[in-house]
Amino acid sequence: MAAQLFGAIDVGSYEIGLTVSEFSKKNGIRVIDRVSHRINLGTDTFRTGKISPEHVEELKQLLLEYRHICEGYGVKTYRACGTSAIREMVNSTVVLDAIEQQTGVHIECLSNSEQRFLDYKSVAARGEGFVRFIEKPTAILDIGGSSIQISLFNKDRLVTTQNLKLGVLRLNDALKMIDAGERRRDYVIKELIDSQLTVFQNLYLKGHTIENIILVDDYISPILQHTEITGRDPGYIDAETFRNFMDTVHRTNAQDLAKKLQIADDNIPLVYISGMLLGCIIEACGANMVWAPGVTLCDGMNYDFASANGFHAADHDFDEDIIACASSTAQRYMGLPERGQQIEDICVKIFDAMKKYHGLGARERLLLRIASILYDCGKYISMTDVGKCSFDIIMATEIIGISHIEREIVASVVRFNHDEFQYYGQLKEKTDLDPKSYLTVAKLTAILRLANGLERSHQMKFRDVKVRVSEGKLVITVPAGIDLTMEKGLFRHRAEFFEEVYGVRPVIRQTKK
Numbered sequence: 001m002a003a004q005l006f007g008a009i010d011v012g013s014y015e016i017g018l019t020v021s022e023f024s025k026k027n028g029i030r031v032i033d034r035v036s037h038r039i040n041l042g043t044d045t046f047r048t049g050k051i052s053p054e055h056v057e058e059l060k061q062l063l064l065e066y067r068h069i070c071e072g073y074g075v076k077t078y079r080a081c082g083t084s085a086i087r088e089m090v091n092s093t094v095v096l097d098a099i100e101q102q103t104g105v106h107i108e109c110l111s112n113s114e115q116r117f118l119d120y121k122s123v124a125a126r127g128e129g130f131v132r133f134i135e136k137p138t139a140i141l142d143i144g145g146s147s148i149q150i151s152l153f154n155k156d157r158l159v160t161t162q163n164l165k166l167g168v169l170r171l172n173d174a175l176k177m178i179d180a181g182e183r184r185r186d187y188v189i190k191e192l193i194d195s196q197l198t199v200f201q202n203l204y205l206k207g208h209t210i211e212n213i214i215l216v217d218d219y220i221s222p223i224l225q226h227t228e229i230t231g232r233d234p235g236y237i238d239a240e241t242f243r244n245f246m247d248t249v250h251r252t253n254a255q256d257l258a259k260k261l262q263i264a265d266d267n268i269p270l271v272y273i274s275g276m277l278l279g280c281i282i283e284a285c286g287a288n289m290v291w292a293p294g295v296t297l298c299d300g301m302n303y304d305f306a307s308a309n310g311f312h313a314a315d316h317d318f319d320e321d322i323i324a325c326a327s328s329t330a331q332r333y334m335g336l337p338e339r340g341q342q343i344e345d346i347c348v349k350i351f352d353a354m355k356k357y358h359g360l361g362a363r364e365r366l367l368l369r370i371a372s373i374l375y376d377c378g379k380y381i382s383m384t385d386v387g388k389c390s391f392d393i394i395m396a397t398e399i400i401g402i403s404h405i406e407r408e409i410v411a412s413v414v415r416f417n418h419d420e421f422q423y424y425g426q427l428k429e430k431t432d433l434d435p436k437s438y439l440t441v442a443k444l445t446a447i448l449r450l451a452n453g454l455e456r457s458h459q460m461k462f463r464d465v466k467v468r469v470s471e472g473k474l475v476i477t478v479p480a481g482i483d484l485t486m487e488k489g490l491f492r493h494r495a496e497f498f499e500e501v502y503g504v505r506p507v508i509r510q511t512k513k
Contacts (some may be wrong), residue, residue, distance in 0.1 A: 004309065005032075007070040007078030008301035009063070011107055013042025013085040013145025013169055014270070015218060016059065018066045019298035020073050023311040029125075029302050032073065037062055041085035042145035042169040049090040056095060063103040079301050082107045083115050084146030084167065112163055116142050116149040117318075117401040118300030119216045124316045125303040126293050131156070131316070133291055136211040141281050143217035143274050145169035150200065150281070151400065152208060158321040160204055160328050161400045164196045168219060168273045175269075186250065189273060193280045201284045210285035214293070219274035221292040223261055235292045239282050242290060246275050319366055322401040326370045329397055333380035335373070339455060342463065344372040346451035349467040353474065357502050358443045367406055368444045370399065371413040375452060378418075387418035408433055409441055416445045417452055421497065446501040453494040454487060454508075474498070474506040484508060 003024035010017040017036040021029055039058055044051045051059070063080070070078050086092060086109050100106050110118070119142050124130050134156045142149040144167050151161040171192055180188040215221055224230055229245060230237040237245070249257060254268040263271065278290065306312035330340055347368050351358070358364075378389030394411035402410070408431065416422070424431075424438040433441065454462045454476065466477045478484070488508055495506045 003027075004077070004311075005073060005075040006302065006305045007066070007073075007075045008298035008305075009066055009078060009080035009105070010297040010301075011041075011059070011080060011082040011086055012218070012297070013045075013083060013167070014038060014040055016062050016066075017296060017298055018069060019296070019302065020070060020075060021302050023302075023306055023309065025311060028312060029306055031302075033069070034298075035066070035069065040169070042167075043173060045085045045088045046146065046170055046173060049088065051085070051089060051095065056099070060099055060103050063099065063105045067103065067105055077305075078105075079305070080105050080107045081115070081118070081297060081301060082109045083297065084112070084144055087112070088146065111404045112147070112149070113161075113398050113400045113407075114403050115144075115297065116151070116161070116163075118297055118304065119149075119295070120151065120300075120321075120400070121303045121318065122295035122297065122299035123214055123216060123293055124318070125299060126295070129291075129293070130214075133212055133214065137209050138212040138214060139210045139281070139285055139287070140214045140216065141278065143168060143215070143219070143277055148277060149400075150204075152204065152210065154208070157324040158328075158400070159208070159324065161325060161398060162200060162204060163398055164200060166193055166196055166277060168217075168270050168277070171273050171277075172269055175273075186276070189276050190280065193277060197280055197284055205284060210287050211289065213278070213281060213285065213287045213290045215278060215290055216293075216295060217274050218296075219267070219271045220278055221294050223263075223271065224290070224292040225294055235294055237290050237292075239288050239290065242282065243279065246279055249275060318401060322366065322399060323369055323373070325399055325401070326373045329393075329399070330373050330377055333377040333393065335377060340373050340375065343375055343448075343451045343455055344369055346454060346462060346465055346467075347372045347447050349465065350447045350450060350474070353467045353469055354447070354502060354504070357469070357504060360440065360443060363406075364440055364444065367402070367410050367440075368413070368447060370402070371410045371417075371444060371448055372451065374410070374414055375417055375448060377414070387415040390418065391415040405432060405437060409437055409444070412438075412441045413444045413448055416441070417448045421445060442501050446498040449494045450498050450506055453491055469504060472504060474502075474504050475509055476506060477509050477511060480511050482510065484510070 003022055006021050006023060008019045015036050015038050019031060020033040021031050023029055039055055041051050041055055044055055086107060089095060092109060096107050120140060123140065134153045138153040140151040146167040146169065147163050148166045149161060149163050152159045171189065174192060175185065175188060178188055224237055225234045227234055231241055249272060254265060258265045258268050351365055351368055374390065374394055376386055376390065377393050378386040381389040391411045391414065394407060394414060399407060424435055462478055464479055468475050491508060499505045
């Protein structure tokens with residue numbers, strides 16, 4: 001396979017970055033050029049919901065320059081992703097279309113979970129270093145302009161991930177608004193952070209021991225690459241050394257600190273806030289070691305491109321992280337793990353047997369698995385309105401690695417597993433889903449309904465189920481000697497919906513004794 005060039009553009013809240021890379025089977029990913037330019041888009045959108053006309057024009061010119069750089073290297077494929085500043089624009093559809101028409105660059109607006117998942121992939125791309133670090137209980141702290149993401153790992157699996165509105169630019173804006181003065185600055189920042197971090201600590205850190213923190217940010221990470229500061233390999237610093245570093249930062253005026261750290265003067269407040277955030281997380285987790293690999297969103301885009309085009313075999317199973325996150329959510333709402341696993345197994349068997357009929361792929365299979373795990377989470381709130389409560393829980397829960405649209409697909413499948421199915425014509429004004437996505441909802445709902453119906457008794461009767469399509473029927477075979485009177489009696493309604501969607505009639509059969 002010939003080498004390919006790829007351009008990754010990160011339209012961030014405070015900086016617009018470009019990475020040009022070469023991909024080959026022999027050398028993997030080789031970064032050719034990195035360019036960045038500072039534009040404070042985040043403060044615009046956090047205050048007004050819009051990017052100022054001056055910044056829009058500056059962004060257009062910058063994207064044209066980046067496009068010309070890509071063309072100069074011979075890059076034919078590039079990807080531009082917008083994060084919180086773009087995401088929080090109230091007029092994003094209009095502005096992004098105008099930008100694309102005038103620059104030829106399409107900016108893909110990432111949901112928070114998509115953005116953080118790309119950041120996570122950029123860390124995982126570090127291979128052995130990442131695998132070795134998360135062998136111990138670890139938190140990934142991803143600090144952005146608008147918010148931070150804290151993702152907890154245990155035994156190299158993602159346990160939970162939560163987003164807190166404690167972004168560096170947002171906190172900096174709050175400090176200016178409060179105008180507490182330099183003497184009260186530390187106290188005010190800590191109060192702002194602790195107001196949310198204490199809740200997170202009580203809800204998600206109880207019972208968890210966190211030994212390591214992986215830091216992803218644009219402010220402290222570059223500084224921690226200097227061994228004279230860390231006293232270790234670049235990017236690694238122990239908690240005590242970091243506390244000493246922050247004490248030095250507190251005692252040094254901004255101009256001297258900027259000179260010492262070799263950064264711009266106006267970056268100092270952001271470095272300071274980012275350092276305070278990291279310090280508070282270290283304290284809350286009781287962590288001993290921090291690793292700042294110095295990665296960017298562009299590295300995550302590179303990883304995605306390499307994996308999709310066969311230049312890199314993933315060392316880590318990211319789908320299983322998404323499943324682990326869904327399982328953790330189910331446990332939070334008192335789901336029954338064994339029954340959830342049973343329903344998931346049946347769903348997957350039906351999905352695989354029906355491959356020729358549904359035309360769906362690996363991504364939809366993953367969404368079905370998530371839906372089967374969260375199939376009755378709404379019972380935690382109401383035993384009589386399970387569908388709607390489940391929908392609301394899923395839509396309010398961030399599942400890292402899936403988009404907002406995919407989350408609505410999952411939530412809708414779970415809802416219609418319990419409630420009467422509503423067709424697209426009935427719901428089109430109440431959903432963000434397009435007709436194709438809604439057809440996916442129908443197909444996955446039919447499968448989940450069938451699987452859930454088979455396990456209606458909670459007795460695990462279908463543990464050894466076999467599924468195949470034969471003579472226009474979906475044949476579900478279970479061993480002899482199991483009483484299926486209730487399941488067969490309640491099967492008809494679910495089977496009718498399945499047949500309506502697929503044109504294939506499900507039947508239950510038992511092997512002969």
